[in-house]
Structure formats: structure tokens, C-alpha cells
Amino acid sequence: MSDYMKKKVRIAGFLFLSFNIIVGLIYWGIIDEYTAQILTFAGINVIIALSLNLISGFTGQLALGHAGFMAIGAYSTAALVMQLQVPNLPAILVGGVVTAIFGFVIGFPTLRLKGDYLAIVTLGFGEIIRVLMINAEKITGGAAGLKGIPSFTKNISLNPVLSFIWVFLFMAGTIILISNLIRSSHGRAIISIREDEIASNAMGVNVFYYKMFSFTLSAFIAGIGGGLYALFFGYLNPTMFNFLKSCDFLVIVVLGGMGSIVGTVATGFILTYLQEFLRFLQDYRLVIYPLILIIIMLFKPTGLIGLVEDIKKWRRRTFPDQKGHLKAGERS
Amino acid sequence: MGVGQQFLQQMVNGIALGSIYALIALGYTMVYGIVQLINFAHGDILMLGAFAGFFVLVAAAVAVTPLTFIAAFLVAMLVCAIIGIIIERACYKPLRNAPRINALITAIGVSIFIENGARVIPQIGPNPRQYPTLPNISYNLAGVGISRMQAIVFLVSIALMLLLNYIINYTKIGKAMRAVSYDRGAALLMGINVNKVISFTFAIGSALAAAAGILFASAYPQVEPYMGIMPGLKAFVAAVLGGIGSIPGAMAGGFIMGIAETLTKGFISSQLADAIAFGILIIILVVKPTGILGRNVSEKV
Amino acid sequence: MTVLKLEEISIYFGGLKAVSSFNLQLEEGELMGLIGPNGAGKTTIFNMITGVYAPSKGDIYLRQKDSLKKIAGLKPYQITRLGMARTFQNIRLFKDLSVLDNVRIAHHFNIQYNALQSIFRTPGFYKEEAEAMEKALELLKLFNIDQKCDELAKNLPYGEQRKLEIARALATNPRLLLLDEPAAGMNPQETIDLMQLIQFIREKFNLTILLIEHDMNLVMGICERIVVLDYGQVIAEGNPEAIKHNPRVIKAYLGEEVEAGA
Numbered sequence: 077m078s079d080y081m082k083k084k085v086r087i088a089g090f091l092f093l094s095f096n097i098i099v100g101l102i103y104w105g106i107i108d109e110y111t112a113q114i115l116t117f118a119g120i121n122v123i124i125a126l127s128l129n130l131i132s133g134f135t136g137q138l139a140l141g142h143a144g145f146m147a148i149g150a151y152s153t154a155a156l157v158m159q160l161q162v163p164n165l166p167a168i169l170v171g172g173v174v175t176a177i178f179g180f181v182i183g184f185p186t187l188r189l190k191g192d193y194l195a196i197v198t199l200g201f202g203e204i205i206r207v208l209m210i211n212a213e214k215i216t217g218g219a220a221g222l223k224g225i226p227s228f229t230k231n232i233s234l235n236p237v238l239s240f241i242w243v244f245l246f247m248a249g250t251i252i253l254i255s256n257l258i259r260s261s262h263g264r265a266i267i268s269i270r271e272d273e274i275a276s277n278a279m280g281v282n283v284f285y286y287k288m289f290s291f292t293l294s295a296f297i298a299g300i301g302g303g304l305y306a307l308f309f310g311y312l313n314p315t316m317f318n319f320l321k322s323c324d325f326l327v328i329v330v331l332g333g334m335g336s337i338v339g340t341v342a343t344g345f346i347l348t349y350l351q352e353f354l355r356f357l358q359d360y361r362l363v364i365y366p367l368i369l370i371i372i373m374l375f376k377p378t379g380l381i382g383l384v385e386d387i388k389k390w391r392r393r394t395f396p397d398q399k400g401h402l403k404a405g406e407r408s
Numbered sequence: 409m410g411v412g413q414q415f416l417q418q419m420v421n422g423i424a425l426g427s428i429y430a431l432i433a434l435g436y437t438m439v440y441g442i443v444q445l446i447n448f449a450h451g452d453i454l455m456l457g458a459f460a461g462f463f464v465l466v467a468a469a470v471a472v473t474p475l476t477f478i479a480a481f482l483v484a485m486l487v488c489a490i491i492g493i494i495i496e497r498a499c500y501k502p503l504r505n506a507p508r509i510n511a512l513i514t515a516i517g518v519s520i521f522i523e524n525g526a527r528v529i530p531q532i533g534p535n536p537r538q539y540p541t542l543p544n545i546s547y548n549l550a551g552v553g554i555s556r557m558q559a560i561v562f563l564v565s566i567a568l569m570l571l572l573n574y575i576i577n578y579t580k581i582g583k584a585m586r587a588v589s590y591d592r593g594a595a596l597l598m599g600i601n602v603n604k605v606i607s608f609t610f611a612i613g614s615a616l617a618a619a620a621g622i623l624f625a626s627a628y629p630q631v632e633p634y635m636g637i638m639p640g641l642k643a644f645v646a647a648v649l650g651g652i653g654s655i656p657g658a659m660a661g662g663f664i665m666g667i668a669e670t671l672t673k674g675f676i677s678s679q680l681a682d683a684i685a686f687g688i689l690i691i692i693l694v695v696k697p698t699g700i701l702g703r704n705v706s707e708k709v
Numbered sequence: 710m711t712v713l714k715l716e717e718i719s720i721y722f723g724g725l726k727a728v729s730s731f732n733l734q735l736e737e738g739e740l741m742g743l744i745g746p747n748g749a750g751k752t753t754i755f756n757m758i759t760g761v762y763a764p765s766k767g768d769i770y771l772r773q774k775d776s777l778k779k780i781a782g783l784k785p786y787q788i789t790r791l792g793m794a795r796t797f798q799n800i801r802l803f804k805d806l807s808v809l810d811n812v813r814i815a816h817h818f819n820i821q822y823n824a825l826q827s828i829f830r831t832p833g834f835y836k837e838e839a840e841a842m843e844k845a846l847e848l849l850k851l852f853n854i855d856q857k858c859d860e861l862a863k864n865l866p867y868g869e870q871r872k873l874e875i876a877r878a879l880a881t882n883p884r885l886l887l888l889d890e891p892a893a894g895m896n897p898q899e900t901i902d903l904m905q906l907i908q909f910i911r912e913k914f915n916l917t918i919l920l921i922e923h924d925m926n927l928v929m930g931i932c933e934r935i936v937v938l939d940y941g942q943v944i945a946e947g948n949p950e951a952i953k954h955n956p957r958v959i960k961a962y963l964g965e966e967v968e969a970g971a
Contacts (some may be wrong), residue, residue, distance in 0.1 A: 084825050138512045191652070192446055193693060195512055196644060200686040207683065253828050260822040260827030260834065261813065261841065268803055268814045270507070278759060280789040280818035289824070321463040323520065330513060334881035362524035369517030373510045374502055 095244060103237045112236040114352050115345075120305050122344035123250050125328040126337065127297035130254055131332035132326075134263070134288040136270025137187070138195040141202030143321035145295045147209055149302025150312050154225045157307070164242075167301035172296045180288065187287040194291075202322055209314040221313035225306050236372025239308045246304060247341075250297055255337055258261045266290055270335075281344035320362065327365045330372050333379030343380060418551045418674040419667060424627070426666020427565030432643035433619040433650065433658035433665075434572060435613030441589040441653035442609045443504070448515040449495060450617055451640015452522040453488050455633060457618025458539065458625040459532060460484040465540040477542060477626075481564075484622050485615040492614025493607045499602070499688035526633040536632035539625040561623045568619055571657055572612065576655060585609055589653070638682060642669070645689045651699030660700060710737045711770075712885055712917045713758070713793075714777060718767035720757060727753050728941040731767070735885070739781035740911060742932035744925075746961055749938040751921045752798055757889055758919075759795050761784040772884065788820055794878035795887035798921075800870055804863035808854060808873055811862050812845040830869045845880065851913075852876045852906075857958065868899045872906070879914060886910075888920040892927050900924055903905075904931050929953065 080207050099114070101107040128142050135280055153171035156162040160172070185195045217223070230300055257263050266286050268276040277283045306312055332339030339349075357364070376382055432454060439447045461480035468476045499518055503511040526532045545556040576582040584605045587595040596602050624639060627629050646665040652659025668688065673681045692699065713735040726752040743751050756762045757951035760767060763782045775842055780788050780917045783830055794815075795822045803811050820841065821967060826834045849855035852872045857865065862873060871891060878886060891907070904927055911918055922928045928935060929949040937945040939961040946954055952958055 079546065135511050136507065138509045140516065157543070167824060182690075185690065189697050189718075191697075192508060192512055193648075195516075196446065196641075196687065200641065200689060204683060204686055211498075211679075214476075234470065257824060260824075260838070261817045261822075262824045262827055264806075264810055264814050265817045267806065267810075270509075271803035271806060272801050274761070274785075275797065275803065276814070277785040278789060278795055278797075278801075278875065279815040280786050281814065282786050282818075284674060285565060323516075326513070335508075359528065360498075363528055366517040366520035366524070369515050370499060370521065373514040373517070376743045377506065377510055 089238060101236060102240055109236045112240055114349060116239045116243045116308055117347045118348035119247045120301050121328065121348050122341050123247050124182050124298045124301035125325045125344050126254055126339045127252050127294040128325045129231040129329045129340045131291050131294040133329055134258060134270060135266050135287060140195050142298050142325050143317040144202035145175050145179065145298035146207035146302035146305065147317035148178055149299030150306040153303030154222055154306040154312060156327035157226060164307060168300055171303035172299040175299025176292050176296035179292045180188050183291040185289050188284060189289060204408050206301060206314050206317055221311055225310045227307055227310055240401060243304050246300060251337060297348060323365060327368055330369055331379055333381030336381040339379050339381035413551050414674060419669040420531035420552055420554055422667030422670035423663060424561045425670055426607035426663035427562050428620045428624050429646050429665050430659045430662025431565055431568060431616045431641045432639060433662045434655060435617045436644050436647040437652055437658040438609050438613050438653060442585065444608055445500060445515060446511050448519040450483040452519050453492060453614045454639060455636035456491060457484040457488045457621030457633045458581055459636065460487045461622040461625060462537060462539055462631050467528045481619065481622050484618040488614040488618035489611040492610040494606055495708030496610040515643055523633050532633060534633060536630040539629040541626045541629045557627050561627055564623060568616060569708050581608060642685045645685045649688060649692050654701045657699055657701035711771065711777065712737050712772040714770040716768045718757060718764045720762060721765045726941060730760060731943065733936065735919060737917055740931055740933050742928040742935045743919060743921045743936060744928055745938035750941040751938055752889060755795065755921060757785060759887065760788045789881055792884040794881045794883035796874045796889055796891060798889040800874055802862040802870060802874055805861060807859050808862055809845055809858040809906055811873060811877050812880045813841060813958055814846055816841055816845060816876045848876050848880055866944055867894055879910065885917045888918065890921055890923060892922060892924040900927055909930060
């Protein structure tokens with residue numbers, strides 16, 4: 077087995093082991109319910125942030141309405157489970173498909189065009205969805221919200237563990253899906269659109285097709301995140317899915333590093349954790365988050381992951397005898 | 409009031425509202441024409457202008473007179489012109505050669521920052537304030553009511569648009585603006601100070617937004633930190649409707665948006681009035697993305 | 710056999726007629742140069758041929774097996790897939806991607822496996838990836854940049870960036886290659902290397918080549934036929950000798966005064 081494969085097996089093994097340990101800790105109450113909730117909530121944020129990273133970080137098309145996609149997935153799943161007694165897994169998946177359809181419909185006229193219209197259209201879309209949800213009282217419970225969505229199991233004591241497991245399995249699935257897609261020719265085609273749309277087109281890449289593919293898949297994944305959220309949280313209210321929520325995802329992606337899966341995952345957990353523990357800064361969050369966006373864009377567009385790469389490079393340069401060479405592609 | 413009269417009334421309301429949208433749309437379109445950036449923060453400049461005027465009038469502590477009204481105007485326009493230049497230099501200029509999405513994200517960041525920064529500043533605060541306004545007089549024209557404020561809004565807007573038109577088409581800096589928006593590289597080679605021209609464009613756009621803010625606050629006399637969001641979005645749609653990058657287009661688009669909104673409010677439902685803007689955007693993007701008077705702001709290959 | 714045909718091509722930008730009634734016919738294997746003063750419309754013609762702009766009037770045909778296919782109005786990626794590739798005046802490499810990736814992307818439309826197969830990492834996926842990688846490395850070797858395959862394109866020296874752009878275009882398997890000022894910014898030695906490279910790839914890949922250039926050494930050195938453009942119209946056409954001495958060409962480049970003094 078090559079070095080590369082050995083490394084991958086080692087990482088996979090490590091992750092599998094830690095996953096099982098955490099599950100055990102939650103089950104036996106060593107990790108309390110509250111912490112488990114934060115972890116689960118973080119997992120959901122990571123799933124949706126990854127979907128945003130796919131269209132914005134990898135394809136280079138800014139989307140500002142992913143809270144809207146989350147809402148569609150959440151309400152669809154809730155409706156299926158509560159009104160049609162659909163079991164959880166199909167309900168989540170169908171919720172994702174419904175969201176993907178919305179994504180396809182608003183993406184089609186928008187992504188055809190040259191220019192940055194996706195940002196404004198998704199911004200408006202997110203708001204429209206929110207207003208629609210408030211007005212569609214019969215399905216969504218309107219402004220009062222939708223209560224009593226059954227969780228993953230009727231056995232209440234098992235809920236923290238099961239929520240965690242469900243969310244984490246979906247999160248792992250999302251990571252594998254996006255990672256495998258990106259490291260393939262289709263992924264390279266997608267990235268080339270971000271790099272230089274005109275050159276990409278000239279090299280035979282059907283740019284519109286891949287923008288649509290990326291955006292629709294992104295909507296699908298965000299819808300799944302929403303479905304998981306509905307079952308996990310048990311209560312939905314349209315105000316949860318406002319523009320600021322879309323911004324939360326944007327900050328996770330930008331701060332972590334656009335186009336970096338590891339960055340999004342790590343930052344998703346860090347920020348969700350911080351949001352819980354820095355609740356007293358809640359009011360200032362709306363000032364701090366945009367500042368983060370501005371500062372990152374101006375000074376470190378590659379985000380935290382870029383910072384980590386810089387540190388690794390610096391260490392290799394300053395202590396060359398430790399690991400020796402610069403990696404291919406680096407200049408000293 | 410008969411339907412015909414109702415219609416005319418809403419037309420009047422729409423023209424007044426539309427002239428405000430036109431002023432804002434001009435800022436969007438000029439900036440997009442010259443640096444290909446959707447300046448999300450533009451609507452929030454409107455809010456800053458309104459608050460600038462608010463502080464002037466509150467500080468004057470007298471009843472609003474034509475003099476103080478004009479003073480508020482000029483101060484607001486000047487302050488916002490400077491703010492516009494600062495934002496451009498600090499946040500957008502460094503990203504001129506970066507991928508487009510970076511500048512867009514920064515613009516969104518600036519917008520949210522201004523909105524919520526204003527909210528947490530104690531002098532402004534999250535709660536709406538009453539904007540001191542001129543005492544109202546209503547005129548009656550063939551059964552249709554026009555308030556003095558509406559007339560002022562319309563006339564001031566037209567005056568500013570004429571002034572802008574003069575600057576763009578008959579002055580040297582206006583020519584430079586047109587040159588830079590057409591071909592930045594060539595303009596540079598012709599010896600035009602591109603940076604100055606871009607800053608000037610932002611300054612004018614922001615000044616117009618400030619004027620719109622004052623007019624908006626005078627007509628709908630409440631000011632609060634989020635007041636610029638909806639007008640900003642609608643004005644952006646107006647700019648796209650008229651043809652992004654086209655100045656006459658922005659003016660036309662603004663009026664159309666205003667009239668569409670008031671007609672919807674009057675005849676269909678007031679809730680739908682906001683959604684109409686989004687609907688118009690989708691229709692335009694599907695049917696004629698270059699807008700009514702569209703100019704192709706294309707990339708040189 | 711005609712590979713490319715432009716018939717009465719015109720394009721208007723607003724009120725300006727940038728190119729008017731342009732005609733061109735390229736035979737298989739030809740190496741043709743398109744020259745003319747700046748702003749004459751050369752890149753505009755390239756952009757029309759490659760689908761970036763649609764001509765306002767006229768037709769463009771590209772050879773497909775036994776017939777000529779109308780391509781005016783098609784999108785760039787469609788035209789590329791029909792067997793035409795180009796390079797850009799200002800080098801449009803995927804700067805933050807590796808040399809290898811730049812070439813692999815140009816090969817993408819030939820890939821058979823679909824997205825699902827990449828996500829589930831089927832054996833077919835691995836096989837095709839390995840084949841694509843090999844093809845890309847072979848191509849890079851021809852251009853002597855295979856050692857740098859993992860370097861970011863932006864880190865390459867200028868001359869190698871230009872070579873990479875040509876390699877990338879070749880990865881699309883074209884029969885017709887359009888080069889837009891390939892020698893721009895090169896010193897005399899690099900230009901000579903480039904001339905050899907162009908002739909080499911024409912042989913090796915059975916290409917028909919149309920190039921835009923300002924460097925007269927290159928143009929006169931390798932082009933078999935030359936078309937001269939000024940203000941969107943053809944003012945001369947012929948072999949290098951004829952063009953060199955054509956008074957209209959000299960006037961277009963150097964202006965009236967020189968002609969008067971000549």
C-alpha cells in the first residue's frame with residue numbers, strides 16, 4: 077500500500093474511532109446533553125456551510141440565500157413526517173430533492189447570465205421564502221411556528237445520541253461526496269469556472285451546466301441540513317431562517333477558507349461553539365461577523381486554512397532539516 | 409374616488425417614490441459601470457444620509473424651515489460623499505484585481521457592518537426616530553392629492569438628475585468617467601487618473617443616495633438603521649431593469665419601480681408590494697437581462 | 710480540404726463597425742498569420758471564430774469529417790468540442806491551479822465517467838483518471854514542463870506560461886489552433902524557440918494554425934500565408950515576400966509620412 081493510502085487509512089481509522097468514542101460518551105452521559113446538542117447543531121451548520129462552499133468557494137458564485145434552502149428542507153421534512161407519516165430517512169432525502177428543485181428553478185435564469193446576479197437573486201429568494209413561510213400557515217404554522225416535530229426516536233433519552241449519530245453520518249457523507257467530486261475531472265471543471273470562466277469555456281467546459289450542477293447539488297445538501305435541523309430541534313419558526321442565518325454560513329465558509337473542506341468543517345465547529353459560549357456578545361455578533369468578512373477578504377482571502385498553510389511553509393523553511401524539502405509547487 | 413382617480417393618485421405617489429428610487433439606482437449603475445461591482449452598501453449610505461440630516465435638524469433645534477432643510481441636505485450629501493470615498497479606498501480599491509467574488513463579499517460585509525454598527529452606536533440605536541419634517545400642505549389637482557413633500561421630492565430629484573446629466577456629458581471629469589467605464593486600460597493610457605475618477609464616481613453616487621435618504625426620511629418620516637435595505641434592493645432592481653451601467657436607464661427604472669410599487673399597494677395588496685420588486689427582477693433577467701436601455705458592460709477578452 | 714471558412718463576416722459594437730465583410734479560407738495544414746496595426750480587429754475576429762462574440766453578419770464554417778459545419782452563434786465550449794482551440798492575448802491560465810490541472814481541465818470534455826462514478830470512486834473512475842493523467846504528462850513532456858507539473862501556473866516563468874497555454878489548447882485535441890500573439894513579451898531567443906515549437910506541433914498533431922502576431926520575425930519566418938487587417942478590413946493577402954513590400958501594408962503600419970519619403 078502506498079504512503080498516501082496508508083495515510084488515508086490512518087485518518088479514516090482515527091475518525092472512526094473518535095466518532096465511536098464520542099457516541100459512547102454521550103450515551104453514558106459523560107458528555108452531557110447540552111454539549112451533545114452543540115456538537116449536533118455544529119454538524120448541521122457544517123453540512124449547510126459545506127453546501128455553500130461548493131457553489132461559492134469551489135465554483136466561485138456567491139450565494140446569499142442558503143437559509144432559504146435550509147428552510148425549504150426543514151419545512152418539507154417536517155410536513156412529510158407529521159402529515160404523511162413518512163419515516164425519517166426518506167423524509168430528509170425528499171426534503172433535499174424539493175430544495176434542489178427550487179435551486180434549479182431559480183438558478184436557471186440567473187446562472188445563464190454574465191455578471192453577479194446570483195448574489196442578489198439568492199438574497200431576494202431567501203427573503204421571499206421567509207415571507208412565504210410566514211404566510212403559508214396551514215403547512216408551516218405561520219409566524220407562531222411549527223411545534224412538536226417528532227425527533228429521531230420516541231425514546232426521549234436516546235435522542236441526544238441518535239441526533240448526534242444521524243447528523244454526523246450525514247456530515248461524513250457530505251464531506252466524502254464533495255471531496256470525491258472535487259478530486260475528479262468534474263471537480264476540476266467546476267474549479268476552472270471559478271478561476272477563469274472565459275478560459276474554462278474556451279477549453280470545452282460547459283460552464284452553464286456545471287454552474288447549475290453545483291448550485292442544484294448545493295441546494296440539495298442544504299435542504300438535507302434543513303431536514304436534519306427540523307427533526308433535531310423539533311420546532312421551526314420562519315425567523316430562524318433569515319438573512320443573518322445565511323450570513324452565518326457565509327462567515328463559516330469565508331473564515332475557514334473558501335474552497336477548503338477542512339477549513340469549513342473546523343470553522344463550523346469553532347464558531348458554533350463560540351456562539352454558545354459567547355452569548356453575551358450576541359448583539360455585537362452582527363458587527364463582528366461582517367468585520368470578519370471584510371478583514372479576511374482584504375488581508376487573508378485564503379482564510380484560516382491559508383493561515384495554517386503559511387505556518388506550515390514557514391516551519392519547513394525555518395527548520396528544513398526536520399522534514400526537508402519544500403513541497404512541489406512552493407517557492408521559497 | 410373612482411378607479412380612474414385612484415389610478416392617477418397612485419401614479420402621482422409612484423412618481424414621487426420612483427424619483428427617490430431613481431436617485432439611488434443612479435449610484436448603483438454608475439458604480440457598476442465603472443468597476444463592475446454591485447455595491448451592496450449603497451442602500452445603507454441612504455440611511456447614513458438620513459441620519460446626518462436628522463442630526464443637523466435636531467441640533468438646529470428649531471422648526472424645520474426651508475433653510476434648515478437645505479442645510480440638512482447639503483451636510484448629508486457632503487458627509488456621505490466622503491464616506492463613499494473612504495469605503496471605496498479602504499475596502500474596494502485593494503480588491504480591484506482580486507476575483508470578483510471577493511469584492512462582492514466585502515461589499516456585503518460593509519453593508520451589514522454599517523447597518524448594525526449604526527444600531528449599536530448609542531446616538532443612533534435600533535429604535536426608529538421621528539424625522540423632523542416640513543409642515544404638510546396638500547394641493548388638489550383634478551381630484552388628485554399631491555402633498556408639498558411629494559412635489560419637493562420630485563422637483564429636487566429632477567434637479568439632481570439634470571445636474572448629474574450635465575456633469576456626465578458636459579464636463580471633463582464626466583468624460584473621464586465615461587472613458588473609464590468603457591475601457592479602463594485605454595483610459596489609463598490616455599493619462600486619465602483612474603483612481604481619482606473612480607473615487608469621484610463613488611462620491612457622486614453616495615451624495616445622490618444621501619439626497620434620496622433625506623427625501624425618503626422627509627416623506628416617510630421615520631429613520632432607523634435598517635431603513636436603507638428595502639429601498640436599496642428595489643433601487644438595484646430598478647438599475648437592472650433600466651439596464652445596469654446605463655444612467656438614463658437607472659432613471660427610467662427608478663420611476664417604473666416606484667409606480668409599480670404604488671399601483672400594487674393601491675390595487676392588489678400592500679403585502680405584495682415588496683415581493684413585486686423581486687418578481688420584476690426575475691422577469692427582467694429571464695426576458696431581457698440587459699435591461700430596457702441596456703448597455704453591454706462586457707469583459708474584454 | 711478547407712478547414713475554416715469565414716464568409717462576409719461583419720460585427721458592430723454599438724454604432725462602430727469593428728470588422729466589415731471579412732473573408733478567409735484556411736486549407737488543411739496551413740500556417741497563416743493575421744497581422745495589422747493595433748485595433749484593426751484581429752482579436753475580434755478570433756473572438757468571433759471561437760464563439761465569444763456572434764458576428765452581426767456573415768457565416769463561419771468549421772470542417773467536420775466530410776462537411777463544413779456552420780459555427781457562428783455557437784458557444785465557445787461547443788466550438789472547442791468541434792475541434793478548435795485557442796490561446797489568449799493576455800494569457801488566461803488557471804493561475805492558482807497546477808500545471809497538470811490546467812492541462813487536465815482541457816481534456817475534461819473527453820472524460821466518460823460521470824459525477825456519480827467519481828463520488829463512489831468506481832474502478833472505471835480510477836482507470837480513466839490514470840489514463841488522463843498519463844496523456845496530460847505526455848503532452849507536458851513535449852513542451853518540457855512535465856517536471857513542473859505540480860507547480861502553480863502563476864509561478865511559472867513567463868515563457869513557460871505561454872508554452873503551457875499552448876499545451877493546454879492542444880489537450881482539447883483540435884484540428885485547428887488559434888494563437889493570439891504567442892510571442893508577446895518574448896526575447897529574440899525565446900521567439901526562435903517558439904517558432905520551432907509551432908512548426909513542430911503542426912507536424913506532430915496535423916494542425917492547421919492561424920495566428921495573430923506583431924513580431925514580424927515570427928510572422929515572416931513561419932507563416933505561409935499572411936492576411937493584413939486595418940480598420941476591420943483586409944488590405945492585403947499573400948505570402949511573406951509579397952506582404953513585406955506591399956505599399957498599403959507599409960502605410961497602414963508606418964503612416965503616410967514614411968510612404969511619402971520611401
